[in-house]
Amino acid sequence: MTPPDPAGEASAARGADRALKAAARHSAGRTTAVFGCSVAASCAALAEPAVLGHTLDLLLRRDPAGGPWTLWCALVITAEVLLDAATVRLGGGVDARSTAWLRRFALGRLLRTAPHHAARHAPGEVSARLTAHATEAGIVPAAVATGAASLLPPLGGLVALFLIDVWTALAFLAGLPLLALLLRAFARDSGASVGRYQQVQLAMAGRLVEALAGARTIAAAGTAARERDRILAPLPELGREGRQMWRIYGATTARTAALMPLLLYVVIGVGGIRLSAGALTVGGLLAALRYAGLAAGVGAVTGKLATVVRGRTAARRTAALFDLPELVQGEAELPPGGPGTLELRGVRVVRGGSVVLHDVDLLVPGGATAALVGRSGSGKSVLAAVAGRLTACDGGLVLLDGVPLDALSPAALRREVGHAFDRPALFGDSVGAAIAFGAGPEPQPAAVRAAARQAAADPFVRRLPDGYDTPVADAPLSGGERQRLGLARAFCHAGRLLVLDDATSALDTLTAGEVERALAHEVRPGTRLVVAHRLSAAARADLVVWLDAGRVRATGTHAALWHDPDYRAVFAAAGTPAAAPGRASAPPAPPADPAGEPAGVEAVR
Numbered sequence: 001m002t003p004p005d006p007a008g009e010a011s012a013a014r015g016a017d018r019a020l021k022a023a024a025r026h027s028a029g030r031t032t033a034v035f036g037c038s039v040a041a042s043c044a045a046l047a048e049p050a051v052l053g054h055t056l057d058l059l060l061r062r063d064p065a066g067g068p069w070t071l072w073c074a075l076v077i078t079a080e081v082l083l084d085a086a087t088v089r090l091g092g093g094v095d096a097r098s099t100a101w102l103r104r105f106a107l108g109r110l111l112r113t114a115p116h117h118a119a120r121h122a123p124g125e126v127s128a129r130l131t132a133h134a135t136e137a138g139i140v141p142a143a144v145a146t147g148a149a150s151l152l153p154p155l156g157g158l159v160a161l162f163l164i165d166v167w168t169a170l171a172f173l174a175g176l177p178l179l180a181l182l183l184r185a186f187a188r189d190s191g192a193s194v195g196r197y198q199q200v201q202l203a204m205a206g207r208l209v210e211a212l213a214g215a216r217t218i219a220a221a222g223t224a225a226r227e228r229d230r231i232l233a234p235l236p237e238l239g240r241e242g243r244q245m246w247r248i249y250g251a252t253t254a255r256t257a258a259l260m261p262l263l264l265y266v267v268i269g270v271g272g273i274r275l276s277a278g279a280l281t282v283g284g285l286l287a288a289l290r291y292a293g294l295a296a297g298v299g300a301v302t303g304k305l306a307t308v309v310r311g312r313t314a315a316r317r318t319a320a321l322f323d324l325p326e327l328v329q330g331e332a333e334l335p336p337g338g339p340g341t342l343e344l345r346g347v348r349v350v351r352g353g354s355v356v357l358h359d360v361d362l363l364v365p366g367g368a369t370a371a372l373v374g375r376s377g378s379g380k381s382v383l384a385a386v387a388g389r390l391t392a393c394d395g396g397l398v399l400l401d402g403v404p405l406d407a408l409s410p411a412a413l414r415r416e417v418g419h420a421f422d423r424p425a426l427f428g429d430s431v432g433a434a435i436a437f438g439a440g441p442e443p444q445p446a447a448v449r450a451a452a453r454q455a456a457a458d459p460f461v462r463r464l465p466d467g468y469d470t471p472v473a474d475a476p477l478s479g480g481e482r483q484r485l486g487l488a489r490a491f492c493h494a495g496r497l498l499v500l501d502d503a504t505s506a507l508d509t510l511t512a513g514e515v516e517r518a519l520a521h522e523v524r525p526g527t528r529l530v531v532a533h534r535l536s537a538a539a540r541a542d543l544v545v546w547l548d549a550g551r552v553r554a555t556g557t558h559a560a561l562w563h564d565p566d567y568r569a570v571f572a573a574a575g576t577p578a579a580a581p582g583r584a585s586a587p588p589a590p591p592a593d594p595a596g597e598p599a600g601v602e603a604v605r
């Protein structure tokens with residue numbers, strides 16, 4: 001068992017309080033109105049028995065003052081009913097707004113943070129934080145507002161009962177345990193409606209999980225806002241089911257009210273005896289009965305308290321997402337027509353407390369293809385993510401055509417910097433839409449098909465039952481086909497910098513060669529940063545950046561680096577035999593054959 005961490009607990013509690021205060025501030029006016037209405041309703045409820053009892057006594061005595069007092073009765077009862085209704089109506093609105101605010105804020109943080117921060121939270125856990133926990137937390141502001149006021153009727157009722165008649169009050173106190181037993185029978189019935197509500201919640205959670213799995217793609221495509229709208233689309237249905245739940249809640253409350261007479265019979269019995277003994281008037285008995293009813297409502301206060309406690313605990317869970325750091329973005333634009341010169345100056349990246357990139361300096365000239373090579377874990381993917389601003393660096397600067405990436409507007413960044421990944425997530429209703437997915441204007445179908453051809457995806461897409469219109473879910477895709485669709489998407493939106501992180505790892509050598517040639521000659525020209533495990537990719541690159549344990553060990557052409565046995569060992573470690581036994585000191589591989597692997601490499605395979 002993990003020992004309790006008091007500091008962590010305290011910080012989580014502070015986070016929960018901050019989140020709840022922020023949610024309450026978001027609907028401060030309405031929350032104040034809920035408080036005002038519930039206090040006023042409680043005061044009216046306390047005044048009502050006294051006014052009714054007094055009026056009844058006046059009417060029984062045929063006192064002329066009875067007429068005006070009847071009007072007072074009507075006024076107090078009307079005010080109580082209207083104020084109660086307003087409290088419930090306004091309270092429901094505050095609940096919905098606070099919940100929506102908590103969800104939107106946390107979801108926004110989740111989609112705007114760097115993917116490695118988001119990945120710290122498991123998808124299922126995130127969906128629970130954003131659905132059930134946010135709902136429970138969202139009802140706290142209104143519950144606090146009404147909870148304070150809901151103490152007034154039971155306390156005031158008990159005091160009034162003692163003031164009217166001590167024996168009747170004692171009879172009431174004796175019957176309270178019976179009421180507690182009867183109230184326990186009420187925790188049922190809303191099951192079906194709650195079930196449907198939760199089903200819609202789950203549908204939303206499913207979309208969210210999908211989006212989380214593709215968080216890098218969404219970040220790369222700059223479609224966080226569109227994705228948020230897609231996730232929240234079932235909200236109207238959730239609203240309908242929520243209202244149905246409230247109707248059931250209302251009916252349950254009415255049944256609770258019907259039980260109350262059982263306790264009141266005890267009060268009537270004792271009150272009747274006191275009436276016949278002349279210690280109580282008829283109006284006094286009526287008032288005593290009504291006050292007993294109010295005093296019996298003490299259970300509702302406990303319920304409210306439990307709601308607040310549960311909600312605060314739930315808020316801690318949702319608020320954990322509030323602290324996710326946002327990726328800094330600016331408003332700068334790139335110089336028009338720039339070549340895509342990529343520069344890293346002293347870039348340092350820390351992950352899990354360890355430095356994984358150490359003060360990396362690198363210059364990739366505009367239009368050049370740079371291959372990132374190195375042993376597994378040397379920092380290639382981290383460098384690729386930093387270069388494309390999927391994540392921020394902890395020190396140093398990354399510049400594209402002289403503009404720091406953190407100063408760029410999100411639109412400029414995603415228009416000019418594209419990514420393709422080893423395991424791309426595919427968004428969109430059809431295969432064609434999955435290729436077209438991205439920020440900015442929707443690409444024409446011809447552009448989508450051209451990108452698919454460049455990524456060697458067109459032949460297999462055309463073989464699908466409905467070609468480009470085939471729903472992604474109905475397209476059985478191999479790892480390599482999925483990768484080709486991811487590449488097609490990146491090619492379709494190619495800007496001045498394209499970052500390919502192991503994006504051809506699942507392709508056979510021949511297909512990878514086709515894609516590399518198309519990338520060199522057909523895709524929009526620009527700078528390419530390619531995480532490469534294949535010799536062919538390194539050999540074709542204008543520049544190889546050799547990473548070793550988070551540092552740039554050397555840069556140069558593949559042919560020049562090939563002299564170094566440690567460099568050749570990198571490819572052996574990656575699963576590509578660098579040299580046959582006895583060939584460790586073989587002459588450097590000749591420059592790449594533009595159509596395939598370097599000649600010397602084929603010989604050792």
Ligand SMILES: Nc1ncnc2c1ncn2[C@@H]1O[C@H](COP(=O)(O)OP(=O)(O)OP(=O)(O)O)[C@@H](O)[C@H]1O
Nearest residue numbers: 116351352356374375376377378379380381382383
């Ligand atoms: N979110 C993270 N938390 C902790 N450590 C991380 C995180 N991301 C990366 N690392 C570490 O950073 C180092 C570099 O990782 P990276 O993924 O860049 O390696 P790579 O060179 O791309 O490896 P491979 O070729 O196997 O994909 C690794 O040691 C990895 O464990």
